[in-house]
Amino acid sequence: MKSLYVRLVLTFIAIVIISGTLGFLLANEYYQRNLRTYNEQKIIRIGQQIVDLYEHNASLDLQGFMTHIANLNFQIYLVDENGVKSEFGAPFREEKLDPQIVQKVLGGEIYRGITEEKHGLFVTGFFENTLQNSIGMPLEANSKKYALFVRPSIEQQFGEVHILFAFLLAATFLLCMVLILIFTRYLVKPIRTLTKATKKLAEGQYDIPLDISRRDEIGDLAVNFTQMTQSLKQLDEMRQEFVSNVSHEIQSPLTSIQGFSQAIRSGGATREQQEAYLAIIEEESRRLSSLSKQLLTLASLDKETQLYEPSVFRLDEQIRQVLLMLEHQWQQKRLNIELELPEVSINADRHLLSQVWINLISNSIKFTPSAGTISISLHADTEIVVTISDNGMGISEEELAHIFDRFYKGDKARNREATGSGLGLSIVRKIVQVAGGTIEIHSKEKEGTTITVRLPKHEQTP
Numbered sequence: 001m002k003s004l005y006v007r008l009v010l011t012f013i014a015i016v017i018i019s020g021t022l023g024f025l026l027a028n029e030y031y032q033r034n035l036r037t038y039n040e041q042k043i044i045r046i047g048q049q050i051v052d053l054y055e056h057n058a059s060l061d062l063q064g065f066m067t068h069i070a071n072l073n074f075q076i077y078l079v080d081e082n083g084v085k086s087e088f089g090a091p092f093r094e095e096k097l098d099p100q101i102v103q104k105v106l107g108g109e110i111y112r113g114i115t116e117e118k119h120g121l122f123v124t125g126f127f128e129n130t131l132q133n134s135i136g137m138p139l140e141a142n143s144k145k146y147a148l149f150v151r152p153s154i155e156q157q158f159g160e161v162h163i164l165f166a167f168l169l170a171a172t173f174l175l176c177m178v179l180i181l182i183f184t185r186y187l188v189k190p191i192r193t194l195t196k197a198t199k200k201l202a203e204g205q206y207d208i209p210l211d212i213s214r215r216d217e218i219g220d221l222a223v224n225f226t227q228m229t230q231s232l233k234q235l236d237e238m239r240q241e242f243v244s245n246v247s248h249e250i251q252s253p254l255t256s257i258q259g260f261s262q263a264i265r266s267g268g269a270t271r272e273q274q275e276a277y278l279a280i281i282e283e284e285s286r287r288l289s290s291l292s293k294q295l296l297t298l299a300s301l302d303k304e305t306q307l308y309e310p311s312v313f314r315l316d317e318q319i320r321q322v323l324l325m326l327e328h329q330w331q332q333k334r335l336n337i338e339l340e341l342p343e344v345s346i347n348a349d350r351h352l353l354s355q356v357w358i359n360l361i362s363n364s365i366k367f368t369p370s371a372g373t374i375s376i377s378l379h380a381d382t383e384i385v386v387t388i389s390d391n392g393m394g395i396s397e398e399e400l401a402h403i404f405d406r407f408y409k410g411d412k413a414r415n416r417e418a419t420g421s422g423l424g425l426s427i428v429r430k431i432v433q434v435a436g437g438t439i440e441i442h443s444k445e446k447e448g449t450t451i452t453v454r455l456p457k458h459e460q461t462p
Helices: 004-055 062-070 099-106 123-127 154-202 217-266 271-303 315-325 327-332 350-367 424-434
Strands: 074-080 085-088 135-141 144-152 311-314 336-340 345-348 373-380 383-390 438-444 448-456
Touching (some): 004 062, 062 074, 062 085, 099 144, 154 217, 315 327, 315 336, 315 373, 315 383, 345 350, 350 383, 350 424
Antiparallel strands (some): 074 085, 135 144, 311 345, 438 448
16 A cells, blocks of 8 residues: 555656646647747748848859858758759758659749658657758759758757756756655655554543644644544543443442341341341432433433434423422422413423423422422423522532533532432433423522523424
8 A cells, every 4th residue: 555655756746747748748739830830931031041142142152152051050952953962061861852842942932841741740840850851942053053952950059958958857857856755755744743643542642742833734634633632532531530420329329238238137137227228228229220220311312312202292281290290399398389381382202301300390399498489480482491490509600510510419529418310410401402402500509590491392283
C-alpha cells in the first residue's frame, strides 16, 4: 500500500509531466496556426531582398555574392537552367527535391516549402534541415536563369539557444522534483502527527499536544481532533465515574444482605431481630431490583431502541392517577395539593411518561415540609406545558448544575438515609428528550422548587 507521501509525490510529478505536455501541445498548435505562415513570409521577404540586391548589382560575382550571403547564417542552394547545382553555407541534411519544383521556380514561381510540404505535426518541423523546408525564388544573372533556395541556418543562429533551452528544461524538471519531495514532506508531516495522535488516543492517552495555530484545513482538522479528544476524555471520565457509582450502589445493599443473612444463620438473633433483619434484606433486595430496572431503562434510552412506543391518551387523567398512587405519601405529610388539569390529550409513551410524573411528584412530596403545598398545572397551546411547584427546602445553585447527573444525590457523603439511587432525574430528562420535549428546574433554597416540562403537541384524537 502506497503511503500518502508517495501518492502526493507521484501526483505532483504527474501534474508536472501532464502540464508540460499540454503546454507543448498548445505551443505547437499556436505555431501551426500563426507562426508557421509568419515565419515563411519573413523568409520570402529575405529571399526577395537577396534577389533584388544581386539584380541591382549584376556586376558582382554570383558565387562570391552567395558566399557572403551564406556567411550571414543562411543556407543557400542554387540550381541553374542546365541543372548545375551549387551549395553555399551549412549543408542541407537532405537535398531531395522534386525536379518539377525546380522547373516551376525557374519559370518564375515562388516555392513555399515551409507551408506546402509536410514537416510533421510538431513545432520541431521549424528546425528541419532539409531542402524541402526552404523557400525557392527565381533569380536571373548574366542572362541565365537560376532557382534560388534559401532558409536561415537555424543551427548557427540558435544553436546556443537550443542548449540553453535544454538546460533550462532539465534544470526546471530537476528543481520541481526536489521541491516536490521537500514540500510534500512538509504537507504530510502534520497528517503523520495526527496519525500518531490517533494511535495514542486508541491507547487511552488524551493529553496530546497538537499545533492548532495553523489557519488552514490541517489546522481545522487539528482543532476538531483536539475537541474530539477532550470529549472522549470527558466521556471516559463519566464512564469511570458511572462504573464507580454503580459499584457503590450495588455494593452497599449487598453488604447489608450478606451481613444480616450471616446474623440470621448464626442463630444468635432473637425472633424479633430475625424479622427485622429479613425486612431489611427484603428492602435492600427491592433497592437492587429497582436499580437494575433503572439502569436497563437508561441503557435502552441511550441506545434509542424501540423502547419508546407512543400512543394517544389523556395526560390530565394520567397525572391524577399518579396522585392517587402517591396519596398515602402526601396525606401522611398533610400536604395541600392544588391542581389545574384541563382535559389534554397527548401522543407519547404512556408507561415512560408515567415514570416522569411519579419521579417528579415523589421528589416534591419528599422535600416539602408537613402541611406544605404542591401545585400542579397543565396547559396546552402550541405545546403542552406541565408545571410542578412546591414550597419545600429548595435546591442550591451548586446542586442545580448537577441535578441531572447520574447518581447525583445532592449530599457528598451519600448517607444511607437517602433512599434514592440518584438515577431518577437522569431517567426523567432522558424520557422527556426522547419524547421531543425539554425540562427545566428553577429553585431557591428555603423557598421551593418549580419544575417545567414542555412536550410537543400532536393533533391527534384519542
